[in-house]
Amino acid sequence: MEEDVTPHRSRLPTLGSPRRIPGPSSRRDGPLGIPTTPTKRSCFSVTLCRAAGGPPWDRLRGPAPVTPVPPRPRPAAAEGPQRHDGPGWAEAASVAKMGVPCSLPRSGPVETKNEAAMSELVPEPRQKPVVPMKPMGINANLLGYIGIDTIIEQMRKKTMKTGFDFNIMVVGQSGLGKSTLVNTLFKSQVSRKSSGWNREEKIPKTVEIKAIGHVIEEGGVKMKLTVIDTPGFGDQINNENCWEPIEKYINEQYEKFLKEEVNIARKKRIPDTRVHCCLYFISPTGHSLRPLDLEFMKHLSKVVNIIPVIAKADTMTLEEKTEFKQRVRKELEVNGIEFYPQKEFDEDLEDKTENDKIRQESMPFAVVGSDKEYQVNGKRVLGRKTPWGIIEVENLTHCEFALLRDFVIRTHLQDLKEVTHNIHYETYRAKRLNDNGGLPPMTVETEENHESNL
Numbered sequence: 001m002e003e004d005v006t007p008h009r010s011r012l013p014t015l016g017s018p019r020r021i022p023g024p025s026s027r028r029d030g031p032l033g034i035p036t037t038p039t040k041r042s043c044f045s046v047t048l049c050r051a052a053g054g055p056p057w058d059r060l061r062g063p064a065p066v067t068p069v070p071p072r073p074r075p076a077a078a079e080g081p082q083r084h085d086g087p088g089w090a091e092a093a094s095v096a097k098m099g100v101p102c103s104l105p106r107s108g109p110v111e112t113k114n115e116a117a118m119s120e121l122v123p124e125p126r127q128k129p130v131v132p133m134k135p136m137g138i139n140a141n142l143l144g145y146i147g148i149d150t151i152i153e154q155m156r157k158k159t160m161k162t163g164f165d166f167n168i169m170v171v172g173q174s175g176l177g178k179s180t181l182v183n184t185l186f187k188s189q190v191s192r193k194s195s196g197w198n199r200e201e202k203i204p205k206t207v208e209i210k211a212i213g214h215v216i217e218e219g220g221v222k223m224k225l226t227v228i229d230t231p232g233f234g235d236q237i238n239n240e241n242c243w244e245p246i247e248k249y250i251n252e253q254y255e256k257f258l259k260e261e262v263n264i265a266r267k268k269r270i271p272d273t274r275v276h277c278c279l280y281f282i283s284p285t286g287h288s289l290r291p292l293d294l295e296f297m298k299h300l301s302k303v304v305n306i307i308p309v310i311a312k313a314d315t316m317t318l319e320e321k322t323e324f325k326q327r328v329r330k331e332l333e334v335n336g337i338e339f340y341p342q343k344e345f346d347e348d349l350e351d352k353t354e355n356d357k358i359r360q361e362s363m364p365f366a367v368v369g370s371d372k373e374y375q376v377n378g379k380r381v382l383g384r385k386t387p388w389g390i391i392e393v394e395n396l397t398h399c400e401f402a403l404l405r406d407f408v409i410r411t412h413l414q415d416l417k418e419v420t421h422n423i424h425y426e427t428y429r430a431k432r433l434n435d436n437g438g439l440p441p442m443t444v445e446t447e448e449n450h451e452s453n454l
Contacts, residue, residue, distance in 0.1 A: 163215075163222035165272045166413060169304070171246060171296070172281025174232045176311035181279070181369035182227055184382060184393060185405055189371075190214045190227050209249050211273075228275060234292050243296045250275050250303050254428040274425060276416045277340075277408060278304045281311040282328065282364060286320050289331050297337045303424055305340040305416055307408070308332070313366035313399050314384060314391050321366050328364055339363065341412065345419055358407065365407075368399040 170178040183189055190212070213226045230246055253274045260270045280297060282289065297306055308328065313321055332339065341359070346352040373380045374390050382393040393401045408416070 160220050160222070162269070163224060164417075165224045165226070166417070167211075167226040167228065167273060167276050168408075169228040169230065169246075169250075169275045169278045170281065171230045171233050171278060172311065173234045173283060176281040176283065177369045178279075178281055178311075179229070180371055181281075181309075181311070181367060181401075183371045184369040184401065185408070186216060186225065187382075188214070188216065190216075190225055209245065226273070233296075234290075239292050242292070243299050247300055247303060250300070251428065254425055255432070257425065258429055258432060274420055275304050276420045278306050280306055280308050282308055284310055284312050284315050284324070286316055286324050288327055294331070294335050294337065297332070297339070298335065301338050303428070305419055305424070307340055307404075308364035309404065310364050310366040312368065314368045314386075316366075325364060325366060329360075340416070340419070342419075345423065362400065362403050362407070365400045365404040367401045367404055368393055369401070 168182070170182060172178055209228060209230055211226050211228045213224060216223050216225050228249070233242060233246075236242065257270060257272065257274055260266055278300065280293075282293060297308070300306060310321070310324065310328070316324065341355045343352075343355075343359075346355055368384060368391055370382050370384045370391075370393050372382065372384075374383050374385060376383070376390055376392065381390075381395075384391040384393075391398050393399065394405075396402055
């Protein structure tokens with residue numbers, strides 16, 4: 001059974017009428033927008049139309065205001081037949097075959113007319129490229145005096161009030177003049193002679209590591225000097241692992257400083273007992289280093305600043321001294337032993353140039369120590385009296401004691417302390433905390449506080 005659903009002409013508006021029926025036009029489109037002529041439909045299609053509210057000519061209503069929208073530019077069609085895939089296109093095509101008007105699915109996001117109009121009328125603002133700011137120039141020509149240069153004077157006054165610490169260790173065989181050299185270095189009885197022994201008595205050998213402290217003041221500056229004397233190093237028949245007590249002592253000072261540092265209520269100024277410098281005395285054999293010398297410096301160069309010194313250099317001629325120094329430098333380089341100043345710790349080109357000269361020419365220092373004064377050309381000088389004359393300690397043509405004194409005290413004393421704190425102590429601290437699982441070491445005080453909190 002079929003019914004003619006061709007609309008009656010009386011119900012259609014006139015061509016010249018301004019009224020326009022919203023909705024689909026009278027021309028019916030087939031699948032994919034192909035126009036078709038009105039045809040007879042089946043009962044099923046009529047039922048679908050009536051279920052949807054009837055055809056648009058049965059629902060005439062007044063015109064709705066239409067906002068004029070400028071036409072959107074259509075994208076250029078690709079050459080060749082277009083392929084429409086997806087489930088939405090298949091359903092739309094099947095319904096269109098039945099004669100039911102429908103719209104094809106959109107491939108992009110759904111936009112309202114107002115949004116489309118705004119997107120067309122208002123162009124998107126372009127972002128300006130980010131231009132990096134030029135660094136502002138600093139005017140070095142100040143308009144007046146500020147007083148920045150007084151910071152040096154402020155630091156000097158504070159240091160003069162509080163003073164500073166310096167700890168030096170001497171290691172070597174007995175009889176090489178370790179105590180005498182330290183006394184000559186600081187021009188005072190700072191070694192074991194000041195412990196109360198008479199001058200007539202012989203200096204006894206140390207049986208254990210002893211630290212003797214003194215306060216030296218010069219020009220209003222106070223320095224707490226600690227001289228660590230070592231037992232008769234290398235004097236035994238079996239010298240195996242004889243460096244272990246010395247290495248243990250150095251690590252104990254690091255541990256003591258670390259425990260004071262991790263305390264909750266720590267002191268304002270932690271006492272510094274860490275070894276800043278180690279003078280290692282080499283016997284003036286004129287041949288080469290002993291295996292014990294190499295082993296000691298190889299083990300302790302990782303935990304302390306070692307400065308090699310050739311003791312009693314007056315027992316060698318000038319040619320023998322020069323050849324022996326070259327031989328010692330070569331053996332240290334072959335065995336991979338680093339002595340102070342280390343190459344990797346040079347901060348800038350100036351330090352590198354200065355330290356290279358010391359490493360290549362001065363090291364190891366060939367020195368002569370003496371705490372006795374003699375009259376030479378109307379001047380009182382420190383020296384050693386021999387049948388051939390007086391060896392002046394501070395005369396560079398006789399020995400290199402003056403170079404050692406300037407190096408340790410006048411140019412590199414502060415750097416010795418900084419390398420000890422920033423390199424050797426930090427290495428020990430990191431290793432100690434890693435072994436403890438990242439926790440600070442427990443002291444008696446921290447354990448008592450922990451128990452009281454519990």
